[in-house]
Amino acid sequence: MALGFDIPDYKKIRIILDTDAACEADDPFAIVHALLSPKLLVQGIVAEHFNEEGSMQRSYEEIMTILHAMEMEVPVFKGQPGKMAEDEVPSEAVEFIRNEALREDTHPLYVLCQGAITNVALALKLYPEIKDKMRVIWIGTHGEAPRKAPFREFNAGNDLEAANLVLTSGVDLWLVPSLVYGTIHIGIAEIERRIKPCGAIGEHLYQQLIDYNMGPFAGWTQGESWSLGDSPAIALAINPACGKFKEIPAPVVAEDTSSEVDESRPIIRVYTEIDARYILEDMIAKLELHYK
Numbered sequence: 001m002a003l004g005f006d007i008p009d010y011k012k013i014r015i016i017l018d019t020d021a022a023c024e025a026d027d028p029f030a031i032v033h034a035l036l037s038p039k040l041l042v043q044g045i046v047a048e049h050f051n052e053e054g055s056m057q058r059s060y061e062e063i064m065t066i067l068h069a070m071e072m073e074v075p076v077f078k079g080q081p082g083k084m085a086e087d088e089v090p091s092e093a094v095e096f097i098r099n100e101a102l103r104e105d106t107h108p109l110y111v112l113c114q115g116a117i118t119n120v121a122l123a124l125k126l127y128p129e130i131k132d133k134m135r136v137i138w139i140g141t142h143g144e145a146p147r148k149a150p151f152r153e154f155n156a157g158n159d160l161e162a163a164n165l166v167l168t169s170g171v172d173l174w175l176v177p178s179l180v181y182g183t184i185h186i187g188i189a190e191i192e193r194r195i196k197p198c199g200a201i202g203e204h205l206y207q208q209l210i211d212y213n214m215g216p217f218a219g220w221t222q223g224e225s226w227s228l229g230d231s232p233a234i235a236l237a238i239n240p241a242c243g244k245f246k247e248i249p250a251p252v253v254a255e256d257t258s259s260e261v262d263e264s265r266p267i268i269r270v271y272t273e274i275d276a277r278y279i280l281e282d283m284i285a286k287l288e289l290h291y292k
Contacts, residue, residue: 003289006038014041014107015237016100018079018093019230020115020158021066022058023050024217025209027114029283030230031066032201034112035074036286039238041107043100044075046093048115049082051158056081059115069201079119083159090126097123101130110237113138114230115155121162124169135172137233143177143270145251145259153178153257160253167250173268174236175250177259180243181229184276188213188224194284199291228280232271235279243274 017034021027034040047060056079063076079093090098097119101109111120111134120136140155140163156163166173188209196206209226235242250268251259 003036003038003286010106012039012041012107013237014043014100014105014109016043016097016109016111017045018048018111018113018115018117018119019045019063020048020050020055020059021062022055023115025212025226026228026230028062028066028205028208029228030114030234031063032070032205032287033231033234033283034237035070035072036283036290037234037238040234042074043109044077044096046077046096046119047079048113048119049080049158050115050154051083053082065204066201069199069204080122082118083116084118084122084125084161084165088122090122091119093119094123094126098127098130101127101133109134111136112233112237113140113155114233115139116158116162117155117166118159118162121159121165121169124171125165128169131169131171135174136166137174137176137236138166139176139181139230139233141167141175141177141251141253142257142259143175143179143251144246144248144272145261147251147259149254149256149258150178153253156253157257160255160257163253167253167268168265170266173250173266174240174245175268175270176232176236176274177270180271180274181232182227183274184228184231184279185225186228186280188226191226195287197292198287202287202291231279231283232274235274235282236271238282239278242278243271245269245271
């Protein structure tokens with residue numbers, strides 16, 4: 001069952017999803033939210049690494065699993081195999097980002113980044129002409145400087161060079177830092193009751209989260225709940241007013257992922273809070289309408 005409504009064409013935006021989909025359990029929820037949202041014209045999904053050998057390929061395979069479960073076809077591209085390196089050959093994902101940014105279209109382009117930002121960084125490095133052709137929303141960093149890292153921020157830490165390249169590039173950047181993306185809390189019981197019944201994709205979303213929660217790498221979780229920290233990238237593309245923000249000089253990401261001050265850096269938007277319940281209810285309602 002499709003949604004019973006559409007929106008005017010002039011309000012729609014093109015998006016590229018850049019995702020380390022196999023890293024842990026929140027990326028697939030964000031991907032599904034994007035694919036079910038009529039405002040978002042998904043031009044392609046690009047696989048991101050998470051600083052482990054073979055991780056980009058695993059992300060690619062998880063994206064394909066999601067599309068199969070949803071019975072959808074969307075172009076999917078393999079990204080860089082790891083963090084940025086000198087004289088790097090651009091992947092098909094980097095070339096796709098460039099080509100889509102330069103393509104003439106009345107719908108603005110947003111690149112929604114849910115992991116390390118290597119693919120976007122290399123695209124900006126190799127093809128600086130795309131800087132003014134897109135908006136980037138990134139889940140990453142500890143946000144406004146100065147801020148000592150309370151923990152090593154995963155997405156920025158997986159490619160520090162890429163993080164700082166994007167932060168200094170001058171691209172139109174909206175940043176969702178750890179203090180904000182960590183607030184998208186949902187109980188696993190709610191996922192079982194409301195999301196699991198929503199067809200094959202609902203079952204997949206539930207089971208891959210349960211499997212991760214019971215595995216050896218989930219020591220950071222609370223046990224009965226999850227933080228769907230990648231979902232703000234989708235929600236802000238749909239509704240930029242679902243959170244509050246500041247416009248400040250982009251922070252420097254230090255070796256330990258602390259945010260350090262550099263007033264000479266470009267001005268970016270940094271979200272300071274977000275409506276978690278709006279995000280979750282919008283995603284769940286779209287799942288229920290499509291699959292129940």
